[in-house]
Amino acid sequence: MQLQRELRGHIRLENRLPDIATVGGADVGFEDGGRVTRAAVVVCDAGDLTVLEQQIVRQPTRFPYVPGLLSFREVPAILDALAGLSQPPDLLLCDGHGYAHPRRMGVACHIGLATDLPTIGVGKTRLIGEHAPVPAERGSWSTLRDGDEAIGAVLRTRNRVAPVFVSPGHRLDMRTAIDRVMACLHRYRLPEPIRAADRLASATHF
DNA sequence: GCGACAG
DNA sequence: ATCTTGTCGC
Numbered sequence: 416m417q418l419q420r421e422l423r424g425h426i427r428l429e430n431r432l433p434d435i436a437t438v439g440g441a442d443v444g445f446e447d448g449g450r451v452t453r454a455a456v457v458v459c460d461a462g463d464l465t466v467l468e469q470q471i472v473r474q475p476t477r478f479p480y481v482p483g484l485l486s487f488r489e490v491p492a493i494l495d496a497l498a499g500l501s502q503p504p505d506l507l508l509c510d511g512h513g514y515a516h517p518r519r520m521g522v523a524c525h526i527g528l529a530t531d532l533p534t535i536g537v538g539k540t541r542l543i544g545e546h547a548p549v550p551a552e553r554g555s556w557s558t559l560r561d562g563d564e565a566i567g568a569v570l571r572t573r574n575r576v577a578p579v580f581v582s583p584g585h586r587l588d589m590r591t592a593i594d595r596v597m598a599c600l601h602r603y604r605l606p607e608p609i610r611a612a613d614r615l616a617s618a619t620h621f
Numbered sequence: 622g623c624g625a626c627a628g
Numbered sequence: 629a630t631c632t633t634g635t636c637g638c
Binding site: 442443444445480481482483485488489510511512515516517521522536538539540541542543580 | 625626627628
Binding site: 444445448449480 | 629630
């Protein structure tokens, strides 16, 4: 937790990103009852969202799941997978939260700092924060707040389907994070890069 | 002391 | 996250 408090000072939430030609997705899955960690990263064309490249890495699990400390369990493997790409993506969508974290250092922030890539956290459930009800229509969102601070957005990506939690990871602001996630949606609740990575991370065969 | 608690 | 049977809806 102390390391996270030190790292948070390096996070930049102002837009500092290039033209987005490719968008990556990152996720982690486990094998052998949790003893093996498998990270998957994909790079998609930002226009048609097709997968251009993918990497999968497996390594011994070294850290337990502890709410608030997810980075220490998943980031090492994700960094290895990213290093295996011929070319890093212009933006990376991460499964889990970014700034919407107790110490503002969710997994997306950690990956952003470690790679200096623009990152966005996309979580399926809440970690912290409160928010007003989100309208049922796709594209609607409510601000996620922790006290007086806005830490993310609860975004409806599909009509009448549970919303996702979007928060900046590094090098971009809240509004841009929402826009980029919306631009990566196809016909499902989660953005395509994350779906592709999730599929690889949890697949029994590949 | 009692809940809440990303993946 | 993973395990695990059936069920609802497009």
